[in-house]
Amino acid sequence: MNVGFFIDALVTVIGVTTPILLAAIGELVVEKSGVLNLGVEGMMLIGAVTGFAVAFNYGPDLGDFAPWAGIIAAGLAAAASSMVFAVLVLTLGSNQVATGLALAIFGIGLSSLIGAGYVGMVIPPFSQIFPDSLATDPVLRVVFGYSPLVYFALIMVFVVGWFLNRTRAGLVLRAVGENDGSAHSIGYPVIPIRYAAIAFGGAMAGIGGAYFSMVITPMWAEQMTAGRGWIALALVVFSGWRAGRLLAGAYFFGILMTLELYAKASGFSFLPSQFWASMPYVMAVVVLAIISSRGVAGSEAPACLGRPFLPNS
Amino acid sequence: MSLVTRRNFMKTAAAGLAAPALLRQASAAEPLKIGFIFLGPIGDYGWTWAHNKGRLAMDAALKGQVVSAYVENVKEDASAVPILKDLAQQGNKLIFTTSYGYMDQTIEVAKLFPEVKFEHCTGYKRADNVGTYNSRFHQGRAVEGTIAGMLSKSGTIGYLGSYKVPEVVLGVNSFTLAAQAQNPKITTKLVMIDSWFDPAKEAAAVQTLINLGCDVVAQHTDSPAGLQVCEQRKVWCFGQGADMSRFAPKTQATGIEDIWGPYYISRAKAMLDGTWKSDDAWWGFKEGTVVMSPYNRALPDNVKAAADKVIAGWKDGSYDVFTGPISDQSGKERLAAGERMKDADLEVIDWYVKGVQS
Numbered sequence: 309m310n311v312g313f314f315i316d317a318l319v320t321v322i323g324v325t326t327p328i329l330l331a332a333i334g335e336l337v338v339e340k341s342g343v344l345n346l347g348v349e350g351m352m353l354i355g356a357v358t359g360f361a362v363a364f365n366y367g368p369d370l371g372d373f374a375p376w377a378g379i380i381a382a383g384l385a386a387a388a389s390s391m392v393f394a395v396l397v398l399t400l401g402s403n404q405v406a407t408g409l410a411l412a413i414f415g416i417g418l419s420s421l422i423g424a425g426y427v428g429m430v431i432p433p434f435s436q437i438f439p440d441s442l443a444t445d446p447v448l449r450v451v452f453g454y455s456p457l458v459y460f461a462l463i464m465v466f467v468v469g470w471f472l473n474r475t476r477a478g479l480v481l482r483a484v485g486e487n488d489g490s491a492h493s494i495g496y497p498v499i500p501i502r503y504a505a506i507a508f509g510g511a512m513a514g515i516g517g518a519y520f521s522m523v524i525t526p527m528w529a530e531q532m533t534a535g536r537g538w539i540a541l542a543l544v545v546f547s548g549w550r551a552g553r554l555l556a557g558a559y560f561f562g563i564l565m566t567l568e569l570y571a572k573a574s575g576f577s578f579l580p581s582q583f584w585a586s587m588p589y590v591m592a593v594v595v596l597a598i599i600s601s602r603g604v605a606g607s608e609a610p611a612c613l614g615r616p617f618l619p620n621s
Numbered sequence: 622m623s624l625v626t627r628r629n630f631m632k633t634a635a636a637g638l639a640a641p642a643l644l645r646q647a648s649a650a651e652p653l654k655i656g657f658i659f660l661g662p663i664g665d666y667g668w669t670w671a672h673n674k675g676r677l678a679m680d681a682a683l684k685g686q687v688v689s690a691y692v693e694n695v696k697e698d699a700s701a702v703p704i705l706k707d708l709a710q711q712g713n714k715l716i717f718t719t720s721y722g723y724m725d726q727t728i729e730v731a732k733l734f735p736e737v738k739f740e741h742c743t744g745y746k747r748a749d750n751v752g753t754y755n756s757r758f759h760q761g762r763a764v765e766g767t768i769a770g771m772l773s774k775s776g777t778i779g780y781l782g783s784y785k786v787p788e789v790v791l792g793v794n795s796f797t798l799a800a801q802a803q804n805p806k807i808t809t810k811l812v813m814i815d816s817w818f819d820p821a822k823e824a825a826a827v828q829t830l831i832n833l834g835c836d837v838v839a840q841h842t843d844s845p846a847g848l849q850v851c852e853q854r855k856v857w858c859f860g861q862g863a864d865m866s867r868f869a870p871k872t873q874a875t876g877i878e879d880i881w882g883p884y885y886i887s888r889a890k891a892m893l894d895g896t897w898k899s900d901d902a903w904w905g906f907k908e909g910t911v912v913m914s915p916y917n918r919a920l921p922d923n924v925k926a927a928a929d930k931v932i933a934g935w936k937d938g939s940y941d942v943f944t945g946p947i948s949d950q951s952g953k954e955r956l957a958a959g960e961r962m963k964d965a966d967l968e969v970i971d972w973y974v975k976g977v978q979s
Contacts, residue, residue, distance in 0.1 A: 313832065315826070316831075316832040317829075319828070320762075320825050320828045320829060320832070323824065323825060323828070324821060324822070324939075327821070338951065376696070387729070420662060420664070423664070424664050427664040427665070427666050428666050428669075430849075430867055430868055431854070433849075460643055475803050516704070520706075520820065520821060524820065524821050524822070524824050524846070525820040525823075525824050525844070525846040525849050525850075526849065527664060527820075527845060527849065527868065529665065529818075529820060529844050529845075530661075530662050530664060530665060531818075532820045532821075532844070533821075534818065534819040534820065534821065534822070536821065565822070565825065566825060566829065569814075569825055569826050569829040570829055570833070572811070572812045572813060572979065573779070573810045573811070573812045573826075573829050573830055573833050573978075574810075574833065574978075575810075575978040575979060579859060584816065
């Protein structure tokens with residue numbers, strides 16, 4: 309047991325946590341505006357395939373810029389797909405749960421179709437951003453050795469937390485999510501604000517998806533996110549719609565999953581593997597129960613979450 | 622690109638049913654129709670991809686004599702039943718169901734269509750018109766184990782598994798026994814991730830194995846994620862289901878390729894000449910359904926020679942990795958010295974050999 313061992317373990321934790329954190333922080337903003345978008349899994353996959361396709365096709369032309377272009381394209385493509393959802397639920401007033409599930413299924417199918425030609429292809433991983441002297445140093449790599457997306461995810465947690473709690477625009481967004489009728493009556497543009505929130509959530513989900521296809525495993529395979537979009541959704545509830553708790557919850561999940569792998573590989577077979585696999589979910593239930601018993605969590609859900617807003621009806 | 626989704630397929634099926642008269646006029650000169658149902662998408666670069674390659678090999682080898690159709694993304698639940706019925710009603714005379722979870726559905730539909738022959742992959746329920754087939758992938762694991770035993774400097778090798786099913790247990794045991802034949806002190810660290818396909822978790826598990834000191838890692842999950850990690854960490858690894866060297870050009874030592882073509886061709890031929898009968902086929906190196914990928918150029922010659930010797934031994938029957946004495950994890954002897962394990966015992970194995978750390 310030395311420092312390197314723990315740093316290696318931390319690298320694994322960060323690898324499993326970052327994509328969930330990216331998607332969840334986007335969904336947090338969407339839900340704060342009063343919209344429930346269950347299509348995170350689909351948007352992540354659209355981002356994953358778009359990011360890979362751009363980095364793969366334009367890699368030779370763009371060189372070092374190719375992964376950045378891939379990430380930007382992933383965000384834009386997923387945001388575009390979220391706009392389909394937005395038109396349906398905001399302008400046409402359709403049911404958010406059903407439409408969100410449809411978006412998830414649509415994203416899975418569309419990404420498989422786009423990705424059919426990319427199965428079995430590889431791109432260089434979008435890993436470190438700092439020079440080798442820092443990024444591969446045995447100790448300093450704990451700070452400098454990651455993909456830019458890891459830093460981006462952490463920065464976004466603070467930006468979103470600051471935006472929601474410390475800015476006027478964030479206050480308006482929360483007002484729209486808490487009481488859309490009142491916000492509308494004092495002149496705030498409820499629908500445009502929600503459009504913007506959904507687009508932001510889509511972009512973050514897409515970037516989270518691209519983390520799979522460009523950083524962890526630089527390749528494309530159908531449904532490679534393997535259900536992380538649903539975990540991101542659960543995480544938003546788990547966090548009680550707070551950015552800080554979201555960060556803690558995401559790392560809590562990542563640490564539990566990594567511990568499971570370490571426990572198995574170290575020979576702790578007295579507990580069946582299904583037990584370890586269920587731990588994150590069991591712990592989620594336990595933590596939720598504790599939070600709600602203190603009478604906090606229930607009050608934190610945006611009051612208009614999932615309700616269509618049709619001012620003229 | 623011909624993409625047959627389940628929905629498209631239903632449309633075709635409906636069109637086929639609308640013209641039953643045409644089907645009845647089928648003459649002897651018409652090619653034999655053969656159907657397949659697949660678990661995943663044919664683009665999964667894994668299990669389904671390999672089965673589809675086998676189907677294409679059969680089409681090419683028996684051009685003009687057979688035509689094949691397939692349905693992909695078929696769930697292992699009751700929804701497989703109407704799809705199988707449709708395939709049978711469309712005039713497919715031989716139908717391959719290519720995943721374990723189709724077992725009961727295959728038997729159920731086979732009862733309704735006694736004149737149609739069914740072949741179920743990896744199952745154990747048979748009937749007059751239902752046969753089963755599988756491949757001895759553990760033969761390839763012994764080749765990987767031999768290489769791992771010779772290459773490992775730390776004496777600790779890793780195995781990324783999916784579920785504790787006989788197929789995976791056989792792989793772990795075969796890999797470990799073959800490695801121990803080269804270096805008796807070898808231990809195998811085993812991680813089951815409770816999934817066949819989850820690239821992020823596969824990558825995390827392989828990182829964990831390497832962090833805990835494994836310097837050779839084999840995997841029994843479908844995505845190439847583990848190989849990409851091994852390439853980055855400069856650890857020897859093995860392809861799964863196909864040659865995955867493009868994911869780990871420097872560190873894939875070799876890989877087990879699933880080759881179903883020879884089997885599909887032989888069964889189609891048996892249908893054509895009327896000799897098909899229900900059978901339990903378990904093919905391997907000898908019959909050509911298990912093939913090793915080309916060795917990595919950086920492998921030392923003595924390692925390649927030892928691996929070749931294992932392959933040759935499997936082919937001529939002089940080698941069997943499951944030859945006693947074999948003890949389980951607790952040290953209890955499970956197979957006496959000199960004995961070979963019977964197929965019936967291999968098929969249901971649920972214990973790990975000594976040296977496996979799980």
